[in-house]
Amino acid sequence: MPPRKPRLIFILPNLFTAASIFTGILSIVEASRGDFGPAAWLIFLSLIFDGLDGRVARLTQTTSRFGMEFDSLADIVAFGTAPALLLYFQIGKDYGRFGVLVTALYVIFGAIRLARFNVTNAQNDPSVFIGLPIPTAAVFIASWSLLLQKQPLPALEVLLLILSLGVALLMVSNIRYPSFKRIDLDRPMMLKTLVILTLIASTLYLFPAEGLGLVILAYILYGPIRGVRLFWEKRKSLRR
Secondary structure (H helix, E strand, O other), rough: OOOOHHHHHHHHHHHHHHHHHHHHHHHHHHOOOOOOHHHHHHHHHHHHHHHHHHHHHHOOOOHHHHHHHHHHHHHHHHHHHHHHHHHHHHHHHHHHHHHHHHHHHHHHHHHHHHHHHHHHHHOOOOOOEEEEHHEEEEHHHHHHHHHHHHOOOHHHHHHHHHHHHHHHHHHHOOOOOOOOOOOOOOOOHHHHHHHHHHHHHHHHHHOOOHHHHHHHHHHHHHHHHHHHHHHHHHHHHHHH
């Protein structure tokens, strides 16, 4: 019989999940105090913990159904409630019922996205996500929150609320997004990818807030643009 793993090792991945929840709660507290910069960065920190829990579980071979469910519950706090309340405390409260509606729909649709992912994950292609992942939506709000602090423009506030509503709808859509879990690059593609990543890193170095917001927005827009392009290509092929 193979040696049994120490029971304490099964706790390790869940500690990272708990850390993700804790930093999400800290983000909510900071946002309620009006400290929007720290609140946004704490969401990024939650994202790091969220990425580590699954990788640690696979590395230590301690994946479990409990860990998967715990991770989903953590996501609704760290990437659902925390960014929604950051959005509300920063700008949503100044726009009455519309601000409340955007905040509520973001959390509701984020919960639906997580529930659908849990139910259909085994059936889906691991190279794509069906609907925008909730961590990406959270990073979008956090990055644009930082941008808004640097450029406090009323027009940008309205744009962020509208885009956040669109992001919430994309989470429950059937639009495909690349997951980057399986990347098979030949040599020409490796060179192009290296150039693109270098340009992105250079933009982030020169304009951290603006660059990060635009990179996340580009990924979010990729799904609808790709869907429209495939739709028109299909229509053209049917006409022939």
